[in-house]
Amino acid sequence: MTEKNMNPANNSAADGVAPLSKVQQKVAVSLNRRHRHEKLFKGVGLVASLISLLLVAILFINIFSKGLPAFWQSAITLEIYFDPEIIKISDKPVQRADETDNAFRQRDIEWQSEVGMINFNRLIVEGLNKVLPDANQYRRDVQRIVTSGERFAMRQLVIDNPAIIGQTKTLNLLTDANIDVWLKGNIDRSLPDAQQQLSPKVREWVEMLSEQGIIKNRFSFALFMNADSRSSLASAGLAGAFMGSLYMMLVVLFLAVPMGVAAAIYLEEFAPKNKITDLVEVNINNLAAVPSIVFGLLGAAVFIGWFNLPISAPIVGGLVLSLMTLPTVIIATRSTLKAIPPSIRQAALGLGASKMQATFHHVLPLAIPGILTGAILGVAQALGEAAPLLLIGMKSFVAQVPSGPFEQATALPVQIFLWQGNELRNFFEARTSAAIIVLLALMLTLNGLAIWLRKKYENRW
Amino acid sequence: MSNLSLIVLLLALMAIGYQLGMVRSRRVATINPQQRMHSRPHHYGMMVGLWAIIPAFFLLILWTMLAPNVISSMVAAQLPAEVLAQEGMTANVIMRRISNLAGNFGIVAEAEPWELAAAAYMQQLKSSSAALLTGLMAAIAATGLFFSYKKIQPQLRARHQIERTIKAVLIICSTVAILTTIGIVLSMVGETMKFFSFIPPSEFFFGTTWNPRFSTTGVGEGSLTGSQGSFGLIPLLSGTMMVAGVALIVAIPLGLMVAIYLAEYAPAGFRSTAKPIIEVLAGIPTIVYGFFALVTVGPFLADFGASIGLTIRATSALTAGVVMGIMIIPFISSLSDDIITQVPKALRDASLGLGATKSETIRKVVLPAALPGIVGAVLLAASRAIGETMIVVLAAGNSPTLTANPFEAVSTITVTIVNQLTGDNDFASPQSLVAFALGLTLFVITLLLNVVALVVVRKYREQYE
Amino acid sequence: MTVNQTNSSDKIKMTARDVKVFYGANQAIHGVNMDIIENEVIAFIGPSGCGKSTFLRCLNRMNDTIDICRVTGSIKMDGRDIYDPSLDVVQLRAQVGMVFQKPNPFPKSIYENIAYGPRLHGLASRKSELDDVVESSLRRAGLWNEVKDRLDQPGTGLSGGQQQRLCIARSIAVSPDVILMDEPCSALDPIATSIIEELIDELKQNFTIVIVTHNMQQAARVSDRTAFFHLGDLIEIGATNEVFTNPQHKRTEDYITGRYG
Amino acid sequence: MTVNQTNSSDKIKMTARDVKVFYGANQAIHGVNMDIIENEVIAFIGPSGCGKSTFLRCLNRMNDTIDICRVTGSIKMDGRDIYDPSLDVVQLRAQVGMVFQKPNPFPKSIYENIAYGPRLHGLASRKSELDDVVESSLRRAGLWNEVKDRLDQPGTGLSGGQQQRLCIARSIAVSPDVILMDEPCSALDPIATSIIEELIDELKQNFTIVIVTHNMQQAARVSDRTAFFHLGDLIEIGATNEVFTNPQHKRTEDYITGRYG
Amino acid sequence: NRDTVQVAGSSTVLPFSSVAAEEFGNNFAQFRTPVVGSGGSSGGLRQFCQGVGINTIDIANSSRAIRPAEVEACKANGVNQIIEVKIGYDGIVFASRVDAGDFKLKPEHVFLAQAAQVPQNGKMVANPYTNWNQIDKSLPSQSILLAIPGSNHGTREVYEEKVILDGCQTFAEVKALPKGDQNNFCLAMRTDGRVVEIAGDYTETLARLQAQKDAIGVFGLSFYEANRDRIKVATVNDVVPTVDNIIAGVYPVSRPLFFYVKGEHIGVIPGLQQFAEYFVSEAASGFGSPLEAAGLIPLDDTERAQILANIKAKKGL
């Protein structure tokens, strides 16, 4: 071993204390290169992660910077006198003891129609007259200030509480979409009149009212309370789409996830390994590649045509999206099940657990993180999907908030689609992004539990 | 009684059966102490519960499916014969009106007397059907409960029965995927055949031009007939492959490296925040990506190309692919991360103990061991890429020309399916029917790709322990 | 090959006839015949790779879990063919417990590792009963003192020998009729080993025990009979002192005296 | 505790000073001091769970891979602190090889299992050289005859003892300066054990070997010095025949004579 | 049980139909607001013709008239009473970014800009034009980039028939071609990327204009009206596209819009008939109505009366 001592030549042991064997010298020689690779590898990993995060950030900034302003909307504060002269209606009907439900409903509808005949616009114009001295000279322009949907909101006030007639209320009414655009500076103010959406008079009024603080940017509850609207753009809201999406996602969560996990368990743990299961595996992988619109075709044929489920209902949307998500959940679950060491299964079987028990007591808990990842990705995908909804009538304009999964509804991605296609770009560009923010928020909330659980169940051994 | 309350009732029955079964199995056990019970008390309970509800449940399903038809045919038999003839409406509509009337719901026009009579009859039938169903279900549930209760003995393999039931459920769940496939194929085959009656398959499969035209351009006045357009699949197929290829070239390295970094290097805090954040990429609606590609990425790539002397079209296979790649990153990164984390520590230790660096361990031991799962993740991502529409619509330039240059505009099969299916074409024309042929073709192609993938994975699979 | 070195008075618990095991195309066991007597301790010895574990795994059908493994011949327990399709393999495994050669604790707490089996088979109806089972099993495996303060910590965080004892404790917690132990003391120090050997002695009163060991002394100490395997064949089986002092076969003698190889 | 039972003429390969190891809040090693001499075989003995493996893993910093594990004190190799942040832990592990207590073959072919290390460190430039390394490593571990026809089959399909020898072969294939063996013969029959013991004797010519064993005879046969651990303390260290014939401490004596417990 | 009218179909009609539905819901307390789906004329009619029953839609919107083949398919599925309702007209305009040049287009300019081959001196040559002012000196010097509707759009039909074919037929060389080949020649497009087919909606065209300054896109009139701050319109044959010009018939590129009512559902689905009547009523879609405000070009009074009568009489095709 003396030759070893005589041979201190090695850079990594330059302090001379560690003479190395021949083999170890070879090792040392290779080390620099390998460490470079190591650093590079780790660096690439870090960079990849940062790039991914950066991409998320870019997309987020992109969406948020556009969308956040849309959560505030300009509204005008007016004193509205519910003038009994204008609102001349009979008393609200009350159900009589001897009356059938149907007959009462008939009467109620008649009464509501009567209320519907009232021109609530006049109330608004009266209110505006109080703040705009020259309003009477510009009758057309006055109509353009408050968005048209507000008159129905007022009618609803009267229907809900006829006692309001004769009172004066201070109300915050949404202004017309174009006024909102104008005040937010989304349209170039220097453009000539021909290119402006607002008439000069309206612009002048708006400037004046907003200086007086009568028109103000307020948090837009309408965005969250109202369903979509096409005739009164400023009062278009997300509530309908949100509820539709929520119902659908609940169906997906409670259908696709358990079913997918069950299928994965069967295929991975129980099914005999033969040509048939190979076929099933290939077939499931293949389903994942089927364009989503094809699932819509299937859903229309099966759920609507066959099972007679209603058109445009979240239940059908949920079923279709479940079928679409199923492969994702199955593949994710199978992948994780594959990675669980057989010794765990053997330990359980050796104790007299049945295969079923071994699977459900030991294997499945270990696979939970992967399953949840599958669920997260599946739900994310399903939530953003619009194409299959087209063929089951959910890619629709629905002006009501659904009260259950069997009611007609639309969905957030559809809403995004409708809004981004709306002509009034200056108004809807921001709204679209706002809707996306809401969609992302819904997605994160739905996935929050999964993310939390996944973190909890993650273990290494 | 509504189906919902029936189900609630069944569940209650099941709970009762469960308790009864448990109690009885305990008693049986004490009566014959020398004989060991095959299963645990809760297995017996479960079995009794299942026997109580499963047959009744099947009855419920069968009844709900059949009863409305039976009722309407009974009502239809009662209708005055001349009504059907004279009205000239389909029976379907008459029945709807009658059942609307029977449900006291939404009829605006005045109802005829015969309609009212039929409605009353229908209402009566419905209520007796509901009563009959409730009675029958109660009887069946009680019988199931009683007999299974009586059957409890030490030798009775209750656990087997339960496990067989669970297995049946598992199998049913796996067949859903198969049924979906069958459904998809069936829902497309008929229309595809119709399409091929217009366009010969050879022209479709081997044609190199895609230009379907608008279905009726040329049929209108003053113009000519016979210009049907050309329906060549090849440009679309090549476009699909190119866009998906670019997407995977972006997503696989990026996603895998993210997964590796998160699973092996990153501090726990970084991992648990970064992972869900990156997953958001999968949830951003694709239309957002589309506009992102069109407005931001496309021009950027074009400028970048110009600066290095390449002509890159702003909307091209590259743009669409890159953005799509971004979208599918989480499919690879998150799933692979989970799988990599599953690889037993002993394997890592073995490698590290031999003086391997961490990266060598990862590349040579961990990744191969995790390969089957990772391939699954990649397949899922690839599938997503092939099936994606919106991004391509906006970012690939929608130009179905045959090119091998990823800097050129292309179009893909899925985009074309959506366009042709949802456009304004005549839905009985080849222009619209081609969507089905395309769908079916894509289905077969991806099927073949998956078979190849399966074979490859089988070959390289490493089973630890 | 040698069969029935048993007295007619003994009650036979398990019989194996012409058992052959194949891993894919490789044959690991070439037709083994063996009787295992009730309440005896039988030791399997033989050079590494000769098929001891493989044969052992046949006795509770754990080989079923290896895809490529195929078993032929017949194995009976209490007169009943255990490879009979109508037989409940789960019940079989509950009756024939197993300690694996490589310790394989569940990635759960120590307590859960032990409690799993009793819970599964309903051997304890109350929490306190379960606690008792856990404690007594751990005590009998000589692990209680080391882990009593950390029952809620993962079983995978134990030392090698501790894991092995945990697995022993886990398998005796369900009181099987037959216990198959594949080198249960390989990672144990002499003291722990003697505890396990005492346990085996104790268990023998009620149960039948099959033990694979490389330790001749151990075989000699604990077993009533010894079976010597070589290259997939059962070469010799007989009363332990017979086999050790007066082996019938040259190969047995060579192996025992350490001259083989 | 006992330190430096070494002669001044010996060249010291590794020194440990006041080494403490914690798993989370539990302390597994309570300040161990030890010198390991070049080209010696040193055996660690002690009851299960006393910290032998833990201390062994400190010597090539395998404990780094356990999240909750924390090591204090200093360990030097050739005078260089191996816990020095500037030290290259990869080189350290190449220099200080390890055979783990639980055999952990890679899920790769037998050939690849052995070839992994040499390939990693670039020890063989040609395929034929690599083949030679694989063959000689397997031969020295006494496994060649059993596996030579199935080199392309997975290492995980081997029997317990075969896996253990595979892992030994794998670690000597990279010729480390120091080899840490955690119960390398636990799953081996006497013959295979003697092959490994011969291997250890042979390796000792060039390398330093630390071996954990529960087998007193083995420790007596192969080691030059023996260290006795108990409950995380190094109780005694000295020349093997000294420790076995004339232990300084009561506990050592008790343990060796099997009276402890 | 369904008590809501279900509409689906053309995305061009969708905005109008949505406004009508919403107004209907607001004005008739006894009916729920109809649900208006999109899916293209083809998709809508496909759903429409699936059969009769509550799980099929009641109204299909269409930006073109229903085809005989589709009527056949409908009848095969039991949909016999298809009531055609024309609701008004849609104008189609050429527009460019406000900061681009002013265009006074003629059909032949557009033809020359998009054709694969153009006639020159009696021969057909590959399209040599890259700049508009190479085509005609009066056009601005701006490189050619046309964003035209995709071949799945109804707009494409109008565009091809009223612009491209018209423009193409002005050349003597084309007229000299055999009748059967004329259309194929006229409609062949260049493939060098200067013509982009937009398969999506007008927003996408607008986004493309935003990304590429030189692009000229094809829009609906109402879309243009609402985005006057960003795009400006080109004249065709020197006619400015305005509502008045379109009604007067001087602006060449416009088309009628329709919807189809399933006669079998009238009397079954509450509000169906009322909705159809309301849609074409003066109040909803006449001059000064919400639909006009939304960009629909109204019918004239005689046509409106005729259509209303058709609905009342349930006069099917």
Ligand SMILES: Nc1ncnc2c1ncn2[C@@H]1O[C@H](COP(=O)(O)OP(=O)(O)OP(=O)(O)O)[C@@H](O)[C@H]1O
């Ligand atoms: N990963 C771990 N996490 C927590 N505690 C551990 C871990 N590994 C070992 N321990 C504990 O540290 C102590 C020493 O363990 P070590 O593995 O060093 O024992 P050993 O001497 O090798 O025993 P054996 O002979 O049984 O292998 C034991 O009490 C053990 O439970």
Ligand SMILES: Nc1ncnc2c1ncn2[C@@H]1O[C@H](COP(=O)(O)OP(=O)(O)OP(=O)(O)O)[C@@H](O)[C@H]1O
């Ligand atoms: N899963 C497997 N796949 C393929 N071959 C196997 C498998 N398990 C064991 N073998 C082979 O079968 C033979 C017998 O193995 P077995 O495990 O029964 O040996 P053993 O007697 O237990 O040896 P040891 O004492 O080393 O544990 C060996 O040659 C082994 O390589």
Ligand SMILES: [Mg+2]
């Ligand atoms: Mg073995």
Ligand SMILES: [Mg+2]
């Ligand atoms: Mg140890």
